[in-house]
Amino acid sequence: MSAGAPILEVRGLRIRRGGADLLDLPELSVAQGETLSLIGPNGAGKSTLLLALSGIESPYAGELLFRGARIPAGAAALGYRRRVAMVFQEPLLFDTTVFENVATGLRLRDLPKGEIARRVAESLERFKIGHLASRSARTLSGGEAQRASIARALAVAPEILLLDEPFAALDPPAREALLEDLAHTLRETGTTTVFATHDRTEAQRLADRVAVLDCGRLRQIGTADEVLRRPADTFVAAFVGVENLLPIRLVPAAAGGEFRALLIGVGLSRGDDGHDGVSLEIGGAAPGLTVGSAGLLCVRPEDVEIEVAAAAAAPNRLPGTVVAVVQQGPFLKVSVECGVMIVALISGHLARELAVRPGSPVTVALPLSNLYAIPQG
Amino acid sequence: MDLIWQGIRQAFGLIFGLDAEVWRISLLSLRISGTATFISLLLGVSAGTALALTRFPGRRILVSLVNTGMGLPPVVVGLFVSIFLWRNGPLGFLGLLYTPTAMILAQSVIATPIVTGISLAAIQQLPRKLRLQILALGATRWQMVRLLLREARLPLLAAVMAGFGGVISEVGASIMVGGNIKGSTRVLTTATVMETGRGNFDIAIALSVILLLLTFAVNALLTRIQQAERPR
Numbered sequence: 001m002s003a004g005a006p007i008l009e010v011r012g013l014r015i016r017r018g019g020a021d022l023l024d025l026p027e028l029s030v031a032q033g034e035t036l037s038l039i040g041p042n043g044a045g046k047s048t049l050l051l052a053l054s055g056i057e058s059p060y061a062g063e064l065l066f067r068g069a070r071i072p073a074g075a076a077a078l079g080y081r082r083r084v085a086m087v088f089q090e091p092l093l094f095d096t097t098v099f100e101n102v103a104t105g106l107r108l109r110d111l112p113k114g115e116i117a118r119r120v121a122e123s124l125e126r127f128k129i130g131h132l133a134s135r136s137a138r139t140l141s142g143g144e145a146q147r148a149s150i151a152r153a154l155a156v157a158p159e160i161l162l163l164d165e166p167f168a169a170l171d172p173p174a175r176e177a178l179l180e181d182l183a184h185t186l187r188e189t190g191t192t193t194v195f196a197t198h199d200r201t202e203a204q205r206l207a208d209r210v211a212v213l214d215c216g217r218l219r220q221i222g223t224a225d226e227v228l229r230r231p232a233d234t235f236v237a238a239f240v241g242v243e244n245l246l247p248i249r250l251v252p253a254a255a256g257g258e259f260r261a262l263l264i265g266v267g268l269s270r271g272d273d274g275h276d277g278v279s280l281e282i283g284g285a286a287p288g289l290t291v292g293s294a295g296l297l298c299v300r301p302e303d304v305e306i307e308v309a310a311a312a313a314a315p316n317r318l319p320g321t322v323v324a325v326v327q328q329g330p331f332l333k334v335s336v337e338c339g340v341m342i343v344a345l346i347s348g349h350l351a352r353e354l355a356v357r358p359g360s361p362v363t364v365a366l367p368l369s370n371l372y373a374i375p376q377g
Numbered sequence: 378m379d380l381i382w383q384g385i386r387q388a389f390g391l392i393f394g395l396d397a398e399v400w401r402i403s404l405l406s407l408r409i410s411g412t413a414t415f416i417s418l419l420l421g422v423s424a425g426t427a428l429a430l431t432r433f434p435g436r437r438i439l440v441s442l443v444n445t446g447m448g449l450p451p452v453v454v455g456l457f458v459s460i461f462l463w464r465n466g467p468l469g470f471l472g473l474l475y476t477p478t479a480m481i482l483a484q485s486v487i488a489t490p491i492v493t494g495i496s497l498a499a500i501q502q503l504p505r506k507l508r509l510q511i512l513a514l515g516a517t518r519w520q521m522v523r524l525l526l527r528e529a530r531l532p533l534l535a536a537v538m539a540g541f542g543g544v545i546s547e548v549g550a551s552i553m554v555g556g557n558i559k560g561s562t563r564v565l566t567t568a569t570v571m572e573t574g575r576g577n578f579d580i581a582i583a584l585s586v587i588l589l590l591l592t593f594a595v596n597a598l599l600t601r602i603q604q605a606e607r608p609r
Binding site: 051054056075078081082084085086088090092094095104105108109152153156162 | 504506507509510512513514515516517518520524527528
């Protein structure tokens with residue numbers, strides 16, 4: 001999807017309020033039909049960026065381009081605003097029926113009655129709330145209200161859909177069901193979407209690309225897999241849930257590969273290149289890291305494999321002892337002391353098969369392709 | 378107590394006996410206070426909405442003045458409107474003093490801050506993000522204001538009731554600028570004061586009951602509109 005022509009471009013966007021920079025984005029583009037997810041902690045600038053992209057809040061420095069043309073400010077932005085729709089964290093429904101709520105954007109555009117009825121019915125059905133059309137919006141559950149809010153936004157057939165944490169206030173079943181329906185709709189309609197969230201799993205589910213924002217600045221942008229497995233720095237790594245940040249030094253690759261990493265503080269014997277530590281084959285390193293650089297090795301807990309103790313001699317494997325096993329959702333989070341602490345997420349089935357419990361000797365396997373070195377600090 | 382019962386009986390007698398003078402002053406009360414309420418709605422809802430949606434230096438002082446104006450004493454309004462409309466006053470050339478128009482003017486001055494203050498609060502209590510959401514649905518600024526007013530319609534109807542209640546019941550301004558002239562500017566409140574002064578308590582009570590019934594009827598109608606149209 002991300003290969004399409006840019007429908008939205010941000011150039012040198014700078015938004016200041018009360019003497020502080022809320023947003024400072026030198027460059028960002030969104031391709032036609034793409035779903036771009038903005039992730040970051042509270043105050044990262046996600047909502048500020050969405051409001052600027054919506055054409056509602058225009059006092060900023062820099063340029064926003066829609067299909068190559070600058071988005072005008074103030075009342076002149078109406079034409080652009082009518083090609084965009086936005087959904088907020090709160091459903092913000094009007095005190096009227098669900099039908100009238102979903103019809104609002106269409107009425108504002110003075111569409112004929114028949115056309116309004118058809119598009120409202122279609123949008124309600126798409127989000128499985130057709131049976132609620134005549135109900136008062138005030139009587140809806142949180143999940144139903146947010147469905148109505150998204151149906152209202154999509155009823156106007158926007159060229160760009162902006163979503164500002166629309167699932168944040170929903171309980172897990174309602175969130176899961178709506179996420180599924182929205183993902184289906186976006187696939188079907190091909191609507192270009194910019195979607196702010198602080199939940200990386202939502203970003204993974206919906207997004208073609210993920211942009212990580214912090215304090216108004218873009219820290220990294222790439223596919224979900226790139227951002228989750230090849231974070232640009234320690235902030236991104238921590239935010240996207242890379243729980244294993246292992247101290248390393250880069251050493252020359254044996255053959256073929258670019259680098260190897262020497263895991264500092266692990267193993268009693270010297271590595272085969274004469275340095276202290278265990279040598280690991282790694283999948284890549286951040287730009288700027290060279291042989292001899294100290295860094296951190298990023299490994300996601302779900303990418304760490306736990307094996308029986310006997311396999312420890314094989315490459316990229318470390319012997320260790322289980323120190324803690326904690327249930328985390330449907331998985332078990334296993335902490336293994338290997339000289340450094342390594343955290344793995346494994347299924348309950350595997351844990352039973354390998355008899356993983358505190359005190360068990362195990363082997364930790366670190367798959368080469370999922371090991372990525374980043375600079376320290 | 379006998380006096381009160383006698384007054385109530387007399388009130389119904391005057392209403393159902395189709396007493397021409399009583400019907401005339403009742404309808405004049407309704408016309409003057411209704412017109413003043415309508416004018417205060419036009420001015421008050423516009424001013425309240427503008428104050429709620431804009432930010433400018435001195436806004437807070439203006440809001441304080443509006444809130445103070447909600448308790449404006451009718452006699453003070455009556456005094457200043459009289460001075461303005463007095464033969465030698467700035468608007469004396471209009472010749473409006475002691476006319477129903479002067480009473481409408483005075484009552485509008487009383488009701489406008491009430492409607493402005495309640496409208497301001499009604500719009501301000503809506504979530505700030507609702508404005509953004511309306512704009513994000515493709516609304517022009519005027520469409521946004523219209524939708525916000527529709528969303529605040531329940532407290533706005535309360536503003537109508539408060540404005541009407543404030544002016545239908547006041548006597549100070551009406552008597553000062555209207556003069557309680559029989560057949561011209563006599564309304565229920567001024568007539569009640571006059572009859573009480575003359576010691577005709579039964580007639581005064583009867584007029585009071587009619588005033589209360591009139592106020593109740595108008596507010597019952599507005600309450601019906603306010604409460605009936607909400608979808609279930």
